[in-house]
Amino acid sequence: MNSEGLISRLMIGNSMFLETNKFIGDISLDKRKELKNGQNPYAIILTCSDSRITSEAIFSAGLGDLFVIRVAGNIVGPSEIASIEYAANVLGTKLLMVMGHTHCGAVNSAINGESCGHLAYVLDEIKEGIDDETDDKKASFKNVEHSINKLREKLYLTDRLEIVGGVYDIETGKVDFSI
Numbered sequence: 001m002n003s004e005g006l007i008s009r010l011m012i013g014n015s016m017f018l019e020t021n022k023f024i025g026d027i028s029l030d031k032r033k034e035l036k037n038g039q040n041p042y043a044i045i046l047t048c049s050d051s052r053i054t055s056e057a058i059f060s061a062g063l064g065d066l067f068v069i070r071v072a073g074n075i076v077g078p079s080e081i082a083s084i085e086y087a088a089n090v091l092g093t094k095l096l097m098v099m100g101h102t103h104c105g106a107v108n109s110a111i112n113g114e115s116c117g118h119l120a121y122v123l124d125e126i127k128e129g130i131d132d133e134t135d136d137k138k139a140s141f142k143n144v145e146h147s148i149n150k151l152r153e154k155l156y157l158t159d160r161l162e163i164v165g166g167v168y169d170i171e172t173g174k175v176d177f178s179i
């Protein structure tokens, strides 16, 4: 399947989630048996650790479908880059989606200049992406763009991987695929 087909699969999965309001991914015993010898996820999702986001539910995906990396503020650091390279270069996944979300606590903390302990690492990264943007929704879009730019610069073998961005609305459940 080409990258347009893979993006469509995510979009259709999100539409099904919106229609059903249920988790409809395949988590059956048969599926688990089928996957015992390996995985071939169709997309990598880099998203926030926020408890209101479950990528498999949002995209109506089952076991083995998505390679999900979660970190506060969906930032890009060495561990995220390495995880993406593993999925792209070892598992052969061809699509990466960086997905931010509305009402992101990390983005809001970056806007408000709040920080303590190691959180500064995450917030400094977000601040670099959002500049002086104070609208948290616009800032979430800018933060996703920043992560994508950083990945395009740092990833090894990026030409094999299509990178797209989106923002998940935590209230409606809809993913904006416009980035």
Ligand SMILES: [Zn+2]
Residues within 6 Å of the ligand: 048, 049, 050, 072, 073, 074, 101, 103, 104, 105, 106, 107
């Ligand atoms: Zn967040």
